[in-house]
Amino acid sequence: MPVDTFEKVYLPNIERGETETLQQYRAQGGYEAVRMALDMAPGKIVEIVKDSGLRGRGGAGFPAGMKWSFLPKGVYPRYLTVNADESEPGTCKDRPLMEQRPHALLDGIICTCLAIESELAFIYIRGEYYNSADVLQKAVDEAYEAGLLGADVLGSGRRVDVVVHRGAGAYICGEETALLTSLEGYRGYPKLKPPFPAVSGLYGKPTIINNVETIFSVPLILTKGADWFKSFTHERSTGLRLYSVSGHVKKPGVYELPMTVTLRELIYDYCGGMRNDHDLKFVIPGGSSVPWLLPDQLDTVMSMEGVQEAGSFLGSAAVMVMDHTVCPVWAIENLAAFYRHESCGQCTPCREGSSWMHKILMRIEHGQGTMEDLDTLASIAGEGKPNTGMISGRSICALGDAAAWPVGSALRCFRSEFEEHIKLGHCPYKNKRFWMADGKFVNESFEHRPSWHH
Amino acid sequence: MADQSVHPSLKPAPEDVPFVLNGKEVVGKKGETIITVAAREGVYIPHYCWHPSLSVAGNCRLCLVEVHMPNPRADNKPTPLPKPAIACQTPVVPGMHVFTESELAKDCQSGMMEFLLVNHPLDCPICDRGGECMLQRYSMEYGTGHARMVDKKRKFKKPQADPLIDIERNRCIMCTRCVRFCDEVAGEHVMGVFARGADNYIGTFGQGPVSNILSGNVIDICPVGCLTSRPFRFKARVWELVQTQSTSVWDASGAKVTYWTRSNQLYRTTPPSRKYHETYTINEDTAEFIDNITRFGSDFPAHEDRWEESRVRIGEGLVPAAFREAVRQAARGLTRVREQHGPDALAVLVSPRATMEEGYLAAKFARTVIGTGNVDWRMSFQTAEASDAAALAFSHASGDLEDGFDAVVLVNGDYLHQAPVFAMQVKEYARLNEKPLILIGHHHDAYFAPHASWQLHCRPGETAHVLELLALAVRGNDNAKDQLSAITGAQAEELDKLLQLLGHAHRKGLLIQSLEDMNGANLPQDVPALLGLKSALGEAWDYIPVLRDRNAFGLYAAGAQPGRLPGAEGAVRKAWGLGESAALPVDSGVPARLLAEKIEAGEIKGLLCLGADILHNAPERERLVAALDKLEFFAVTDLFRSEITEKADVFFAAASHLERDGTYCDLEGNLARLVEALPPAGGSRPDWEVLAGIAKEMDGRGFDYSSVAQVFDEMIRLVAPDFAGSFKALMLKGPRNDLTIKDPGGARTRGPEYNPGDYRIDGAHFRWKADPLPTPEKASPAPERQELNEGEFLVTWGEHVQGSDYHLDRASIARLLKMAPTAEMNPEDAYRLGLEDGDRAVVHTGSDSIEVVVKVRRGPAPGVLYIPSGLGDARFAGLSAAPLARLEAVEAGKEAAPAG
């Protein structure tokens, strides 16, 4: 376990119950950033954030300051929408932030609203995050009572209102335009871009949509300075990042690290290595939607540029680690089932492609595939790179890409195993005995595995 | 409310955008999308979800094209975009290069086709869309030709939502055209997308029907076989049918239709069909929609009551007779009455569904052969004064929707249910071009209300007063403005904005008035008042009166009414072979509305009626039917055996609208050709042959016609002297639409390819355009307002296309087209009474009680109840003023209170 040479700011070593109330957060120096922001001109805050190089933490990694500066001048009202619809498989970084440090998030929301001159912010929170929504709502109520929110923020005459809105359990509503249509009360369909939400978003007004972690970073940048933020830099990725590590490592969890960390350090130093010291088979580095990485890419730097160089994306920094007991065909079939279930069905390639890929993968996994299926699959999903295959780059939103990339990369990385399924007529991993993480010896048939499809 | 700050007509014209399309330099306008410019340039980009009348959905992804954008970082060199772009949404950019047939574009097209067919059942042999299916067509042109999908396909349960529209979800490609059509064009949010991912499907909310007068259009607008026509289900394959381009017999909007026939039978009616390679398509890339009555009700001539032989009365019974014999009998009867009682004891009635040629011949026959001015078609009005007011309205009619407008004022009326396609065109033009809609009167069409920029509500009977005040206010009378504000409850600032808008001198405006409202009870006041407003607004404003009767304007133009000749008197005398001194009755003549009275008084002794529907649909039907017994001679031409035709002395079997040629004129003054789609059934003859036959038998001169074209040519030279063409010329025009047609026309189609500029008659062409009425200096005194108690309403009514109608009652699926009686009320009243949309209630008016379904709409003014006439028992004809009604809600599950 390496010794951290930096101070943890997103998730300092605190216990539950220590930071949730306004009093506790104030005691830790909270809402200092709001005071600072109130003294600054809005453009100045945007400048600072731009200078810090803060990039969106939701997945696409678009520079936050630049997004804010795209707002058309003189068009009001503007809205801020916080994307707390954290539904990407493997991602669990926003939840501790919201549940343990809700006021820090509000701190960020108020600062951002002041920066973009918005008077109303929405927190679109994932429907299943009942507790988080509860905690957040309590914090919002507290903040209103304390005069931090409302018509007169800290006596400055500026207005900031916050509405906590719970989603209804659709993955697609994490996509920014679908989130907006859902918030407007319509079916959560992504909209065609352009116009981008910064120009015409919620109710046709300019809207900024940022991830929880991005908003969370704003007060940190304001209080500690852009230079502190830039002190953790790899190429154009700045700041500390929350890595949600899951899968077959000894210590899965959320790790707050600078983006200079390599995959090897993340798995073997911070997470304590593979469970039972198994061999690493593959890593999904950025939530389920990205191409896979293989063991020979362990020295990848886990920054946006580093992972991109390795042929994948950092996405939401949700690292899923799989050991050698995992059947990649089963794994990708499971992921394909997820995307089949979560495709909104608006545009043709994603709607039909995600279900078709899943049907083929199901057959292959159950030993009923043919070699032609592999060619078909490859032509649908592409090579696990952007704008290859029949889906990627042709759908309305990024869900089409997200469904196709993992399939294409799995096929590229483990084609021999796919072929083995077909030749054997069944899954070669079936009925094998595995050591599970708790040390017990299990003999479960994989036929009864949970499936998204019903 | 539309943004009035910068009016679209004041915005500068869009800039030219030069770009390169498939290597060819083309020029688009700023804001246009690639697909529109490409269509104009003759480059076809395949598409399913895109439709020119609907918003862009961008979900089929079939129109993906390769785009190279000029890159400012690389000396504006065109650089490929990382992804293909959809042509339906991507605006054109100067210097861009678009490739619609590149490797990438073709790969996208074939990929999307494969995806769309993944779950498609491929049941083309069963599917009614087979032969005109865009999925079939694109599979051939853009598909891969083979299937790689071997898995089980998705299957849905079949809903039985709509009696007219069959929904087969397995075939759906989720283009959501139908959903957008219902939302945007039809104006009712009845269809939606349900479930998600590959399991999503379209359906109706609550499994209900697509209840809308325009709902049938979702059948045509569906590019695949998901939505098909139930009445046409499995009746025939489309390639077996012969298409005849003709026009609707119902819709005064002049909707163009295609009749699809085979072996002397009409199978279906659709908007005009076009040929695309070997496939016929309907409604692709055109905004030609028709109403459900035209679509499903046009087959009434096949009703079992049809009499296909002419008959003459022998003793008590009508016996079949040869046509010549019937003509001889009719001539003898008419001559006898004329000799005994003089020519003015005879009258000729013309059905408002008669063609212009028939109207013209009726006018000529009455005036020259019989020698009377008693020829008329105006039966549907409340009073004779109202029918004169309608004539006044027609004499000032001008303008055409094709020319567009910058603002439109609609006065009273249920336009969507009186001239559905016209109403749709007005609303769509205003909506798509962001033009202001201004509604004035006691009942606004609920179809327009959501898009209205201004709604000036008043009580029944106050419309004329409001219009006069508005005219005065436009002239700058502030006092009138204050009165207007008081009477309509409109804010003074809103009125200022409205007056500013109306006052723009260069603005092209449209004044539209329904002549159907309350059967024209208030027309004698309303028409002059609106014409006064027109003169106050100036020359730039046009006036279109709306009447439900299909050919009202054409018959008016053809002179088939008292007080009107088809043209200038001198020309008419010359054409009809009359000398200067010969008698030519013009102004004398009994209005049709007074017919019953005159028969009862013994002043009319003989009647020749062309089309019994005019008697059947008359407001005073019972009185008329009883009066017919007093006639000494009664000849009628009609299709059916009915209580009226059975009273005839001579019955002529008439050719139906499917079986004859002729010309109709719509309410904008456009001519449309009715084309013979089927041979006349049995011994039936078109009415012009009957008239010409009787005239010749009565020694009338100038009736030697051998075809309807000769009648037309004679007529049109009088009606519109500057019309240079002929009957034939009206047919032979180029295709109407400039989009997509690769190969117009075809061997199996007959009839004209329509052009909007076919021929238009309006005041200017008739040369009888009256001077605009002067605006009065003072408004007439305001009528006194009646105090309304709780639950009391003033009832207004109007004709409804889905109401009881002589012809519609005989359509094969009339039962499905009819509606239960409804009552529209303002949301204010509904809220006060605790009523919701769809609740049942009983309306008591005097001695009558009607059970109605309540519709809560922003149409009627507060305190006003609108009950469409003719739905079920709801008939208000015969009442002279808006009656006071009491409304009682019926609780769910209970029976209605007994009448009285």
Place this chain on the structure above:
Amino acid sequence: MLIEFMKGFTVAGRHLVRYLTGKGSVTFEYPEVRREQPPFFRGRHRLQRYQDGLERCVGCALCAAVCPSEAIYLEARENTPDNRVSAGERYAEIYQIHMLRCIFCGFCEEACPENAIIMGPSYELALYKRTDFIMNKEDMLDSPEKGFGDYHEYDPYISHVTEESDREAMGDPWERTGS
């Protein structure tokens, strides 16, 4: 010249021997003996059924469309739960072939997407009245008495189609399950 005569006699003699020995004669005793038809012989039309008795024909009218002599006329109807006639949603209520017009080209067989119409081996088409040559559906339809499917499947293109896959592809509105 004598050689030519001898050649001719040899041929005649060879056939005489063949006929007398009964081997390889070219004529036979019709109608007691009938010629076996080649597998793709195009004779009188048959309308096939599925094994469960439902008609294969769904009344798509492609045969009528393709028929060069316009000998086929049909009218379709919708199946109802009480009256299942064919496997799909629609069936041919009236199906007529005018045998005097038919030129036995076999296009109908080729156009049929359901393998419903095939041209059988029967070539005896002699009737007394002209109107009898208009064959109705009942005249052509396989029946339990006539037996099912003992004719060749004319299936030059879609060899993998089975009855099950066929039925499935056509859809069955009354046996559908929701997704």
